[in-house]
Amino acid sequence: MIPDTGERQMLTDADCKNANCPPEMKRRRLTDAAGLYLEVSPAGAKRWFWKFYPDGKESRLALGSYPEVTLKAARLARDEARKVRSTGTNPVQARKAALIAKRISAAITFEAVTREYHQIKVEAWSESHAAQFLRCCEKDLFPWIGTLPLRDVSAPVLLDTLRRVEARGATQLVRDLREFAGQVFKYGIHTGKCDNNPARDLTGAFKAHTVRHAAAVLTPAKAGELLRAIAAYQGQPTTRAALLLSALLFQRPGNIRALEWAWIDLDGAMLTIPASEMKRQKAGKLNGRPHFVPLAAQALEAFKSIQPLTGHGKYVFPSLRTGDKPMSENTVNAALRGMGYSSEEMSAHGFRAMARTIMVEQIAGVDPEVIEAQMAHAKTGALGGAYDRAEYMSKRKALMQTWADYLDQLKAGAKVIEFKVA
Structure with a gap:
């Protein structure tokens, strides 16, 4: 049973400030009026309570701690609780309901x-x-x-x-x-x-968005100039190889710079990019097929030329600062700028647009779906990714070699002719 001092006089601010609890008592109550009291622990903690009797049994409502809640504030809180009680509502239950409502409200923001x-x-x-x-x-x-x-x-x-x-x-x-x-x-x-x-x-409430396509060289003559500039590049041999393979393989820049030697089968002339490294939804990354890139003779030659430089490590194009990471995503773009190509003329991603545009417009007999498969563009519809399966592989191998041979013609400055793809 909680001891009561028997004090019945109204509390003062000084009473509250000086209140203490003897060590032999569990707690001490200093009573104010109308059920309000200040409870003091032996450790010196002081808390306000209002005592009332729902259904004939004592209950109490916590009103806060002193001195954060002053004597005046505690009396006002008591009076508010008495008003709630006068309506037949239990103030303790009303507070619990308010807290639940607040918690629910916070959960639906x-x-x-x-x-x-x-x-x-x-x-x-x-x-x-x-x-x-x-x-x-x-x-x-x-x-x-x-x-x-x-x-x-x-x-x-x-x-x-x-x-x-x-x-x-x-x-x-x-x-x-x-x-x-x-x-x-x-x-x-x-x-x-x-x-x-x-x-x-x-819908329709905002300004139209103008799509800015990646800067790209899109004509055979300009592509020839670009290839000659790559051949004359005086920077790092690995960067020159990255530029050339960007043109030959036309894969996403992120896949090019992160190429690993373990993905490359030089004898089988095949690059296999794991599904987890492809631009796909999570399910496709976890359960999808890898992306196969047949390697033309020119691509094999490019890989073999830098194998003595980086073949001992994980990445085909390692960072110059540390070999345990691939080259920076800006390396190819920086090389293009150094070769005199502005950001409006050519970009690392532009090699994909260059390949797709020139192949469709200049190389006769190319099946656009074979190009899409080789570019790893997702296809919608009931057949989904079926177009990326084995029946296209022979066509894709022919496409990659035809494209590489065509680029050689452009680099040599020879008259551009249409290639027939088997």
Whole structure:
């Protein structure tokens, strides 16, 4: 039983400040009035309580700690609790209900639902997409609408938020953010956290996004000049090889710079890029087929020329600073700039556009689907990735050799003729 001092007089600020509890007592109560008291522990902690009797049994409501809650504030809190009690409501139960409501409210804010959705999807998404999704939301959505309940984010509110991004000229980011928000609202509808998708209502509300294609050389004459410039490149031999193989293989720049010797079968004339290294969704990276790149004679020669330089290590094009990492993603672009090509004229990614455009326009008989397969472009529809299977391999081998021979003709400055692909 908690000892009571028997004091009945109203407390003063001095009483509260000087209150203490003898070591032999578990706690000491200093009573004010109408059930309010200050409880003091032997350690000196002081807490306010209001005592009342629901159903004839003593109960108490915590009102905070002294001196954070002053005597005056404690009396006001007691009076508010008495008002609640006078309506027939238990103040303790009312506070629990309020805390639950607050917790539920916090769980249905735009930020909370977005993070919940992200956690559900992160296993299926690629690491880069999952990181981009959260990074964009944290930077451009959460600061403005993150604390709002999901169902309170209307189309005008979302529009005002996205207008801030549009004002920076980031029109593609606006499209991405609207798509991300739309996914969150769809999830909110499915889980009963909101009733509509305001992102869908903003279709056409923003400036059109002008797609900027990677700078690329797209004519045979210009391609010939580029190949001669590569042949005359005076920088690192590995960088010159990376430039040449970018043209011969026309794979994504990230795959070129991260090539590993273990992927290359010089005797079988085949480069095999693991599925995990390809630009695919997570399921494709985990369970998909590797990407096969037949190697023309010229590509084999390029690999063999640098094998004595880097063949002892993991990467075909290792970083000059440390051999345990591939070359920088900017190495090929920097080499192009050094050769006199501006960022508007040619880029590392431009080798893909150069190959696809010139092959389709200049080499007769090329099947566009074979080119797409060799470029590892995903194909939609019921057949899905079936077009990347073995029946195309003979055509792909012929395509890669024909392309390499054609590039040799361009580099030599010979008259451009159409090649027939078997």
